[in-house]
Amino acid sequence: MSTQEAVIKVEGLTVQYGDNIVLDNVSFEVYRGEIFVIAGGSGCGKSTLLKHIIGLDIPKAGNIFINGINTTNIDDDEMAKLRRGIGMLFQGSALFGSMTIGENVSLPLTEFTELTREAMQLIVKMKLGMVELSGYENHFPSELSGGMKKRAGIARAMVMEPAMLFLDEPSAGLDPITSAEMDILIKKINSGIGTTMVIVTHELETIFNVSNRIIMLDKDTKGIIAEGDPRALKEHSRDPKIRNFFNRQPDRKKN
Amino acid sequence: MPENNRVFSIKGQKQGDITLFLFGRIGLENFDALLREIQGFFSEYNPSHLTVDLEKVDYLDSTGALFLVRLEDEAKTRSVPFTIANVSDEGKQIMSLIDRRALTAPSLAAKERALNLLEQLGNETINVLKDIYEVILFGGEILYEIAFSIRHPRKIRWNDVISYMKKVGVDGLPIVALISFLLGLIMAFMSALQLKQFGANIYVASLVAVAMVRELGPIITAIIVAGRSGSAFAAEIGTMRVNEEVDALITMGFNPTRFLTIPKLLAAMFVVPILTGFSSFFAILGGMVVGVLGLSLTIFTYVQQTMNAIEMFDVVSGLIKSVVFAAFIAAIGCQRGFKVRGGAEAVGNATTSAVVSAIFLIVVIDSTFAIILHYIE
Ligand SMILES: Nc1ncnc2c1ncn2[C@@H]1O[C@H](COP(=O)(O)OP(=O)(O)O)[C@@H](O)[C@H]1O
Ligand SMILES: [Mg+2]
Numbered sequence: 001m002s003t004q005e006a007v008i009k010v011e012g013l014t015v016q017y018g019d020n021i022v023l024d025n026v027s028f029e030v031y032r033g034e035i036f037v038i039a040g041g042s043g044c045g046k047s048t049l050l051k052h053i054i055g056l057d058i059p060k061a062g063n064i065f066i067n068g069i070n071t072t073n074i075d076d077d078e079m080a081k082l083r084r085g086i087g088m089l090f091q092g093s094a095l096f097g098s099m100t101i102g103e104n105v106s107l108p109l110t111e112f113t114e115l116t117r118e119a120m121q122l123i124v125k126m127k128l129g130m131v132e133l134s135g136y137e138n139h140f141p142s143e144l145s146g147g148m149k150k151r152a153g154i155a156r157a158m159v160m161e162p163a164m165l166f167l168d169e170p171s172a173g174l175d176p177i178t179s180a181e182m183d184i185l186i187k188k189i190n191s192g193i194g195t196t197m198v199i200v201t202h203e204l205e206t207i208f209n210v211s212n213r214i215i216m217l218d219k220d221t222k223g224i225i226a227e228g229d230p231r232a233l234k235e236h237s238r239d240p241k242i243r244n245f246f247n248r249q250p251d252r253k254k255n
Numbered sequence: 256m257p258e259n260n261r262v263f264s265i266k267g268q269k270q271g272d273i274t275l276f277l278f279g280r281i282g283l284e285n286f287d288a289l290l291r292e293i294q295g296f297f298s299e300y301n302p303s304h305l306t307v308d309l310e311k312v313d314y315l316d317s318t319g320a321l322f323l324v325r326l327e328d329e330a331k332t333r334s335v336p337f338t339i340a341n342v343s344d345e346g347k348q349i350m351s352l353i354d355r356r357a358l359t360a361p362s363l364a365a366k367e368r369a370l371n372l373l374e375q376l377g378n379e380t381i382n383v384l385k386d387i388y389e390v391i392l393f394g395g396e397i398l399y400e401i402a403f404s405i406r407h408p409r410k411i412r413w414n415d416v417i418s419y420m421k422k423v424g425v426d427g428l429p430i431v432a433l434i435s436f437l438l439g440l441i442m443a444f445m446s447a448l449q450l451k452q453f454g455a456n457i458y459v460a461s462l463v464a465v466a467m468v469r470e471l472g473p474i475i476t477a478i479i480v481a482g483r484s485g486s487a488f489a490a491e492i493g494t495m496r497v498n499e500e501v502d503a504l505i506t507m508g509f510n511p512t513r514f515l516t517i518p519k520l521l522a523a524m525f526v527v528p529i530l531t532g533f534s535s536f537f538a539i540l541g542g543m544v545v546g547v548l549g550l551s552l553t554i555f556t557y558v559q560q561t562m563n564a565i566e567m568f569d570v571v572s573g574l575i576k577s578v579v580f581a582a583f584i585a586a587i588g589c590q591r592g593f594k595v596r597g598g599a600e601a602v603g604n605a606t607t608s609a610v611v612s613a614i615f616l617i618v619v620i621d622s623t624f625a626i627i628l629h630y631i632e
Binding site for chain 1 (some may be wrong): 262282283286287290313317318325345346347348349351352353354356358359360361362363364366423452497596597598599600601630
């Protein structure tokens with residue numbers, strides 16, 4: 001990342017539901033091709049932040065730029081075009097219950113490409129193989145475990161080869177081994193294709209293994225309390241909240 | 256963006272050592288074109304060795320990598336030795352993501368086979384019988400829980416009962432009133448057209464009153480309650496099933512039937528008779544509008560004629576009937592909810608089924624009542 005080009009730019013974002021201010025004047029940038037982690041305690045507004053970035057919710061105040069386009073005041077057609085370059089894994093996976101896993105993954109292909117049925121099936125098999133779900137194309141979401149749904153959701157988010165991938169807690173509900181495999185997958189996609197990744201996660205393993213930069217949100221200040229390289233934050237931060245967060249990791253040398 | 260039709264250039268003899276130079280973007284956007292080109296290539300050329308050169312490729316995504324894997328497979332099936340040249344580090348990473356076994360792995364679950372007509376008929380019959388069995392079983396359970404609740408009235412969740420009484424009764428009143436009023440209006444108007452010919456205008460009042468109090472009041476109310484509340488009960492419990500909330504209740508030691516069904520059942524049984532009363536009242540009001548405005552009856556004569564026509568027996572039997580309707584609507588709604596397995600779609604099916612089954616039961620119960628009342632009278 002020699003030239004740091006901001007593909008996502010959040011400026012003074014304020015989110016409020018009723019009287020409840022969730023995010024207050026949050027600003028940050030995500031650079032092209034980096035893996036950017038959003039961390040923070042549960043309920044501090046991480047999912048809310050993602051939803052605002054992809055324009056599912058209109059913020060109370062502030063601007064959000066994607067590829068330089070201000071998404072807070074563009075029309076639906078333009079936004080739809082912009083979203084075509086974005087893949088999103090929702091916290092609850094958001095698989096369509098009435099469709100099989102294979103149909104879920106191939107849905108964007110049927111809508112936005114002219115591929116033949118065979119080509120689509122091939123792509124679906126490839127993507128399911130990537131997320132270690134090969135063979136599950138005819139299962140329905142209700143027949144999968146939570147972690148498997150997450151992975152199917154990742155496969156669906158990736159199927160259009162988006163330039164930006166948003167993952168809301170991708171390793172929640174995964175066993176450590178599969179979780180590590182997801183980390184490798186994320187890293188390979190990022191370095192191989194150059195996909196920009198914005199990941200919400202609490203997993204220290206994931207944070208240290210894959211991320212270039214991290215921001216930490218906090219429920220009390222309703223904003224960012226730390227930003228930067230996670231290793232540096234762990235080493236040098238004086239803030240007890242940040243220290244607590246990173247020190248959840250058991251010290252292996254002592255054990 | 257497969258604007259130019261060539262995505263690779265070919266160097267070499269038709270039969271000999273051939274190098275394919277891929278260039279530009281190799282990915283999802285031209286996956287189709289690439290696959291077709293490759294078919295064309297192999298039908299035209301018969302290489303002794305195939306090299307794919309990626310030097311000029313400036314974008315390769317996982318679908319592009321999938322194409323390269325397919326290309327290699329195609330070469331292999333024709334026993335052509337295959338090498339890839341000038342792969343960037345990035346390219347290697349993406350290629351390592353492709354799991355070859357996954358591409359040919361059989362599906363773990365068969366796609367549902369379409370059944371033939373006879374199989375469908377058999378299946379449906381079994382389902383209906385099973386359904387009847389389950390409903391009867393659930394009915395027994397409810398009877399047991401009612402008996403339990405009567406002996407332990409403190410264990411009933413009265414707060415829930417009140418809240419459901421509001422949802423079923425108060426919130427349902429406007430639509431019941433409106434439909435009943437219209438029904439009374441229409442009934443009076445249609446019958447007036449006939450009765451006028453005999454100068455029997457006054458009997459419009461009797462007709463509306465008797466029809467509503469005996470039959471139509473309970474039925475129309477029951478159908479509206481089935482549509483509004485029976486479906487809501489099914490959706491509520493069905494959603495709880497999908498979210499494992501019912502399992503959570505069981506795990507915490509609750510009896511889900513008692514916890515979820517009894518309050519709804521009691522609430523419905525309390526308020527549906529009241530709604531039925533309102534239904535008859537508003538229908539009579541509707542009839543009166545026609546009588547006063549269209550048939551030049553006075554309000555007083557209309558009311559008097561109505562009072563004369565209605566017998567206590569009709570009122571009581573109508574109310575009892577509506578209590579029974581209410582019990583069955585609530586019970587079938589809850590049963591459909593408990594039956595939900597799977598995802599959100601199953602909840603939708605459950606609400607539909609709750610309404611359809613409730614209306615079916617209403618008709619059956621009403622006919623039963625008609626026979627019983629005929630002998631009592
Ligand atoms: N649609 C909504 N209406 C009202 N409050 C909401 C809504 N969505 C989220 N919130 C509130 O915003 C806060 C942050 O939620 P969320 O972004 O889901 O947290 P998390 O960081 O765990 O993903 C919570 O306090 C939640 O109650
Ligand atoms: Mg969240």
